[in-house]
Amino acid sequence: NIRNLAMERVAMTVMFPCKYASMGCELTLSHTDKVEHEDSCDFRPYVCPCPGAVCKWGGPLENVMAHLMSAHKSITTLQGEDIVFLATDINLPGAVDWVMMQSCFGHHFMLILEKQEKYEGHPQFFAVVQIIGSRKQAENFAYRLELNGMRRRLTYEATPRSIHEGVSTAIHNSDCLVFDPSIAQLFSDNGNLGINVTISTVSNL
Amino acid sequence: NIRNLAMERVAMTVMFPCKYASMGCELTLSHTDKVEHEDSCDFRPYVCPCPGAVCKWGGPLENVMAHLMSAHKSITTLQGEDIVFLATDINLPGAVDWVMMQSCFGHHFMLILEKQEKYEGHPQFFAVVQIIGSRKQAENFAYRLELNGMRRRLTYEATPRSIHEGVSTAIHNSDCLVFDPSIAQLFSDNGNLGINVTISTVSNL
Numbered sequence: 252n253i254r255n256l257a258m259e260r261v262a263m264t265v266m267f268p269c270k271y272a273s274m275g276c277e278l279t280l281s282h283t284d285k286v287e288h289e290d291s292c293d294f295r296p297y298v299c300p301c302p303g304a305v306c307k308w309g310g311p312l313e314n315v316m317a318h319l320m321s322a323h324k325s326i327t328t329l330q331g332e333d334i335v336f337l338a339t340d341i342n343l344p345g346a347v348d349w350v351m352m353q354s355c356f357g358h359h360f361m362l363i364l365e366k367q368e369k370y371e372g373h374p375q376f377f378a379v380v381q382i383i384g385s386r387k388q389a390e391n392f393a394y395r396l397e398l399n400g401m402r403r404r405l406t407y408e409a410t411p412r413s414i415h416e417g418v419s420t421a422i423h424n425s426d427c428l429v430f431d432p433s434i435a436q437l438f439s440d441n442g443n444l445g446i447n448v449t450i451s452t453v454s455n456l
Numbered sequence: 457n458i459r460n461l462a463m464e465r466v467a468m469t470v471m472f473p474c475k476y477a478s479m480g481c482e483l484t485l486s487h488t489d490k491v492e493h494e495d496s497c498d499f500r501p502y503v504c505p506c507p508g509a510v511c512k513w514g515g516p517l518e519n520v521m522a523h524l525m526s527a528h529k530s531i532t533t534l535q536g537e538d539i540v541f542l543a544t545d546i547n548l549p550g551a552v553d554w555v556m557m558q559s560c561f562g563h564h565f566m567l568i569l570e571k572q573e574k575y576e577g578h579p580q581f582f583a584v585v586q587i588i589g590s591r592k593q594a595e596n597f598a599y600r601l602e603l604n605g606m607r608r609r610l611t612y613e614a615t616p617r618s619i620h621e622g623v624s625t626a627i628h629n630s631d632c633l634v635f636d637p638s639i640a641q642l643f644s645d646n647g648n649l650g651i652n653v654t655i656s657t658v659s660n661l
């Protein structure tokens with residue numbers, strides 16, 4: 252298929268500006284690199300990181316915290332790299348979200364616990380951490396979620412998601428801490444579940 | 457209800473021999489203590505600890521290892537407190553068990569990975585460790601199961617079950633390491649899943 256090969260060669264040499272040029276991105280890319288870049292382009296507007304996608308806010312990264320503090324005042328913030336995320340009334344039926352913020356290392360992290368029925372009749376809990384920051388910033392950190400009690404401990408460690416990618420894919424792929432209601436029951440006290448959250452910095456090799 | 461109270465008082469003072477007296481138990485107990493004791497009496501015959509309950513063997517604890525070595529020759533044994541339990545072909549459909557033995561601290565532990573559909577259409581993996589020993593012996597140890605890779609780590613720590621109680625209740629209650637096929641996928645390589653298993657001794661406070 253000679254004609255297509257020729258067209259590809261043309262496409263490789265012609266450079267296009269990034270779709271977010273008007274927002275400040277100065278990159279020009281070949282057609283093949285453009286799509287991949289635009290998905291993670293730092294100038295792509297951020298959307299509100301609150302789970303559930305009820306809020307329709309969008310804007311640049313530096314405005315996200317101001318948005319959260321004005322439009323989502325009810326979200327608690329705790330300072331420190333090692334905190335307890337207390338989810339109350341975990342036995343509430345149906346799909347429920349618990350959200351809180353953690354501030355450390357000069358960054359803000361959003362902790363999310365979601366109760367969801369991916370499989371009908373079998374609700375599961377999904378816990379994940381996202382940084383109010385870019386994917387590049389996310390790479391500098393690791394988070395650790397820990398359920399502890401009754402001589403048992405369940406721990407999950409991973410790189411935070413960036414709010415630029417969001418958490419819905421992670422939850423959909425179970426690429427986070429996943430546990431059944433019976434495990435939540437085991438570690439909870441009076442319907443309240445405490446999740447120990449530790450953020451740490453990682454040296455990128 | 458005066459008559460029942462009087463009967464209870466009689467029951468409290470009359471002592472009965474343990475049901476397993478003929479097997480060597482020398483205890484005599486009040487009626488109320490008898491049932492609880494017999495469930496965990498060390499003279500109660502042990503049954504074969506292999507999952508699935510296909511094997512009908514029963515006998516005293518000291519004969520369990522000899523039974524396993526003669527009737528279940530295919531089970532691999534690894535020496536050491538820190539080993540890798542490699543489960544091959546985890547994508548096989550249907551209910552599947554993976555079993556291996558780990559020997560350390562002068563004891564034998566059976567590692568079990570079970571793939572089961574507790575909820576139809578949603579298979580899950582359950583991993584648990586049981587000691588070839590009594591409940592009392594189990595209390596001296598802790599096990600740690602770890603899935604590791606792709607900058608993610610999932611860890612579960614608990615007290616081993618005794619083969620006297622078995623693992624079916626633990627699996628039924630999700631009182632073990634539970635994970636979805638998508639998590640198994642994430643940590644596996646070519647359909648093979650390596651679970652790091654560490655046994656340690658605990659000092660009972």
Ligand SMILES: [Zn+2]
Nearest residue numbers: 269271276292
């Ligand atoms: Zn761009």
Ligand SMILES: [Zn+2]
Nearest residue numbers: 299306308322
């Ligand atoms: Zn919002």
Ligand SMILES: [Zn+2]
Nearest residue numbers: 474476481497
């Ligand atoms: Zn007895």
Ligand SMILES: [Zn+2]
Nearest residue numbers: 504511513527
């Ligand atoms: Zn057997």
